Amino acid sequence: MNLPNMKEAQTRTTDKTNYIYLNNNADKAYAGKKYFIRTYGCQMNVHDSEEISARLENLGFSKVETIEEADIVILNTCAIRENAHDKLYGFLGRCKHEKENNNKDLIICICGCMPQEEKVANDLIKNHPYVDIVFGTHNIFELEDMLLNKMERQDIRVYSKEGEVYENIPYKRDSKFKAWVDIQYGCDKFCTYCIVPYTRGKQRSRKSEEIIKEVECLVKNGYKEVTLLGQNVNAYGKDINDLSFAELLLKVSDTGIDRVRFVTSHPWDFSDDMINAIASRDNIMPYIHLPLQSGSSRILKLMGRRYTKEEYITLFKKIKDTIKNVAVTTDIIVGFPNETEEDFNETLEVVNECKYDSAFTFIYSPREGTPAAKMQDDISLEVKEERLHKLNDLVNKYAKENNLKYEGKIVKVLLEDYSEKDKNLLMGYTDTMKLVNVKADPKYLGSIVDVKITSAKSWSLDGEIVEEK
Ligand code: 5AD
Ligand code: SF4
Secondary structure: OOOOOHHHHHHOOOOHHHOOOOOOOOOOOOOOOEEEEEEOOOHHHHHHHHHHHHHHHHOOOEEOOOHHHOOEEEEEEOOOOHHHHHHHHHHHHHHHHHHHHOOOOOEEEEEEOHHHOHHHHHHHHHHOOOOOEEEOOOOHHHHHHHHHOOOOOOEEEOOOOOOOOOOOOOOOOOOOOEEEEEOEEOOOOOOOOOOHHHHOOOOEEOOHHHHHHHHHHHHHOOOOEEEEEOOOHHHOOOOOOOOOHHHHHHHHHHOOOOEEEEEOOOHHHOOHHHHHHHHHOOOEOOEEEOOOEOOOHHHHHHHOOOOOHHHHHHHHHHHHHHOOOOEEEEEEEEOOOOOOHHHHHHHHHHHHHHOOOEEEEEEOOOOOOOHHHHOOOOOOHHHHHHHHHHHHHHHHHHHHHHHHOOOOOEEEEEEEEEOOOOOOOEEEEEOOOOEEEEEOOHHHOOOEEEEEEEEEOOOOEEEEEOOOO
C-alpha cells in the first residue's frame, strides 16, 4: 500500500469554507450504510461526536450499536492519559479482526485528540495500514469530503494549528432534552502535565451573540437544559474582548431555559461576579466542578496551576457560603513527579476540609511534549497506587455522607431517559448533578419533576416521583 508521509498529510490544503456547513453535494452517497461510533474522553469529545454523527447522517449513514453491523467504525479518541491509548488499541484490534475476517470493506476511522500527537499519527501510518481515515480535532469539517473522495491509501488530515471559530456547525444531538453548547475551544493555561493545549490548540471563544442564538433555538425546540462547554469556561471572552463569563451566564439564563450548567472551571479565573451570578438565578444550577489537582502548594507550583492550597480553600468557602445548597466536585492527580508523603497528606487535608460531593482521581501519567514529562520522578508505581486507594476511600466516604443528606428530601429532577440499572425506572439529575433512579411513569420523560429521595448510595440516589394530587 502506498502510504502518505506525515508532512504531505499535514500540508494537504482544503478550502474550509466549503465544508463547515453540511456538504450539499453529499446526495446521500452512503444511503443504507451503517455507522458505529465510540467516544473516549471528555464532554468536548462527546459533543464532537454529535457533529461527526450529523455529517455521517448527511451522507446517508444510519447509526448501529455494534461493529459487526457497521460499514464504517469511527473511534473518537482521548489523549489525556496513557491508559486512553491502551483502551483505543485494544478496541482497534477488534476492528482489525472484523475487517480481515468478516467485512473487508469496513472503513476504519480514527479521530479526536490522539492523532494530534505526531507520534500516534506516525504509528497509525506505519503500523496500522488497515485504518482508512485519520483526522484531527481541527479537521472534523472535512469528514464528508474524505468519504465522498475516498482514497485507496490512508487519508490523514491533521492540522497542527487550530483554525478560526466556525458557526452553524451541524449536530445530531444525543438527547432531546439537554444539549451541549460550546462556548470556547482550546486552552491557554498550559498546566505542566496536560496535553490539552497541544491537542486542542489555544483558547478561542465563540461570540456571545452566537452562543445566545444557539441557546434560544434550543429553547424553541423544547430543550430543558444546556451545558456550556469549555476547557476553562471562566476565561471565556478574554481572547476576543467579549462578555465576561459571569455576563454570559446571566444572558444565557435570560433566554428562559430551565437549567444552565457549565464545565470546566479553573480556580484561577473564578471571579466574585461568577459566584454572584450563579447565586442570583434559579435556572443556573448550583453545581461546580472545581479541579484541585493537588493540595500541596509546592506541587501546585510545579503543575503551573497559579493558586496555592490556601487560595483554593478561600475560594471554595466563598462558593459554599454564597451559593445556596451548592455541590462541588473536583479532579485530583496523585503521584505527580516527586510528590512526597507530606505533599500527598496535604491533598488529603484539603479533601477533609472540602468534603467534596465527588471527585475524579487519577494517577499522574506523563504525556510526551509536556514540561512535566521531562521531570525526574523517584516515586514508585506501587506508592502511587497506594495513594490513589487511600484518596479514593476518603472521597467515597464524603460522597456517601453528602448523598445521605438527601434521604427523605424532595428534589427537582429532569427525567431524561430509562435507568440503566433497571429499565422499569427512569433516570435524571438533580440541580446539584446527583444521579437519581426514579420510580415514575415514562410519560414524564423530558419533564422536571419533584422526586422524593428514598435511599442514598455513594454514587447515586433512588427516589419516587411526587405526583400532583
Ligand atoms: N495525568 C493524569 N491526570 C491528568 N489529567 C490531565 N492530565 C493528566 C495527566 N497527564 C486530569 C486532570 C484534569 C482531568 C481532566 O484529567 O485532573 O482535570
Ligand atoms: Fe489542561 Fe490545565 Fe487547560 Fe485544564 S486548565 S485543560 S488541566 S492545561
